[in-house]
Amino acid sequence: MDGAFDPVIHAPARLQIMAVLAGVHDAEFSLLRETVQVSDSVLSKHLAQLAEAGYVHLRKAAQAGRQRTWASLTGTGRKAFAAHVKALQALARITDRMAAE
């Protein structure tokens, strides 16, 4: 797959959310908040944007008497994330080469 920058994923918090979700089947809201280290409101906003782009699927599930939000990457999201990371890696290699010269 060719690398392609994706403006939806490029925001730092959204990239981190996508990176965490790429490592699991699905993750609960509080785990995402702790691993990405953002506030509830920031996480909610970014998850909503990723869901709107079709990259993340959100579902509500009751657990221990409370409603919890679970997030998972969609197939489209997984492909977009892989392409975006590939583009970042290609660009970062330029930095490495420049530092080496």
Added chain:
Amino acid sequence: MPIQADEAAAALSAMQASRENLAKAAAMSCPPERHLAFAGLMGGLVASQAADGVVVLVLEALLICGVALVVMWDRRRTGMFINGYRAGPTRPITFALLAFALSTLALCDWLKFGQGVFWAPLVGGAVVAVVGYFASSIWQSIYLRDLRSAA
């Protein structure tokens, strides 16, 4: 979208920090009893063949319920679910263990029904449980290494 090369490196670094946090959470939330539960289910699948008639079906139904309970336990304990069949370097372990368990199952069925060795599934189940425990532990260490080396 035009971005600077150093910005790309910083983005990859931040991304990796999040995956490192995920690896820490995953490492802390997978105790030995989780590997034991998985081993018990794998071994139970083979050992259940020692029973006869409808009892086998009942045991297999209970094992399926056990799988569902382990998934629920994972979600409640860790706040995440990791699919054993996920793409990446863990997948060969998954398929190798599956092939071993199914081969053992077939061998035990042959020994029981073809050779009259009725206790074969019990021994096969114990072997699969031991192998399953170690395979689960190895799977987890490969998974954590994968998270830490992703970018």
